[in-house]
Amino acid sequence: MSLQPDDKAPNASMSAPRGWLRAVVVAALAIVFVSAAIGFVGFLSQLRGAEMKPASPADGIVVLTGGSSRVSDAIELLAAGYGKRLLISGVHPTSAASDISRSLPDNQSLLSCCVDLDHSAINTRSNAAETRRWAHERGFKSLIVVTSNYHMPRAIVELSHAMPDMTLVPFAVVGDKWRDEPWWTNGATLRLLLSEYVKYVAAEVRVRLADAGLELAPEPDEPPTGSIAPPRPATAQTN
Structure with a gap:
């Protein structure tokens, strides 16, 4: 009686490593997904659902452009005496103080005396980077930061890294859509939050690596005081 070669044994031995590798990949993806989900929940927990005035004044106020009512809220804080001066950072190159004053006619005196525009x-x-230069030139030690609630976590990460010696007081602007309906029922709001979460994580990673001495994307040198900033594209990145 002749013996037939057993072809099943080699196949079984080859399928075992493949099954183990597949299990490792699935487990790794599951860990990444769960970690991202937990991180997203943590990110959402930082977002304020209502606007709260600062407990006390600061030396200055900075507002980061890119969202509705940010500038008007910052002007109101300045008018109420929460800061000595206001920096509007990220103003379009073609915009001037007169353009802003037309949209805020009740605060023209403040705009002419106590507001600085950053076009860079x-x-x-x-x-x-521009806020650091502005604040250090004026000897400020504390700033009220005005931006949208969804943008505030990333803004604080970047500002804290640029100015570790500065006391930062967040003033989160809450948009009408955020007040009117839950964020998870609006596809556009959900996409905005997911996009902002990814940017926030990227900023956190870059800043932590920089603190450890690994600067993956070095910050460009600041122009000397009074120098003309290089031109930028017609449309600025929205924060």
Whole structure:
């Protein structure tokens, strides 16, 4: 009686490593998904659902452009004496103080005496760099930061990294859509939050690596005081 070769044994031995590898990949993806979900919940927990006035004044106020009512809320804080001066960071290159004054006719005196415009910043990181230059030139030690609630976590990460010696007081602007309906029922709001969460995580990773001495994307040198900033595209990045 002749013996037939057993073809099943090699196949079984080959399928075992493949099954183990597949299990590892699935487990790794599951860990990444759960970690991202937990991180997203943590990110959402930082977002304020209502606007709260600062407990006390600061030396200055900075507002990062890109969302509705940010500038008007910052002007109101300045008018109420919450800061000595206001920096509007990320103003479009073609916009001037007169353009802003037309939209805020009741505060023209403040705009002419106590408001500075930054036309150089094109994103949150450059907002932080320009704010640092502005605040240090004036000897400020504390700032009220005005931006949208969904943008505030990333703004604080960038500003804290740029100015570790500065006391930052968040003033989160809450949009009408946020008040009117739950964020999870609106597809556009959900996409905005997911996009902002990804940017926030990227900023956190870059800042932590920089603190450890690994600067993956070095910050460009600041122009000397009074120098003309280089031109930027017609449309600035929305924060």
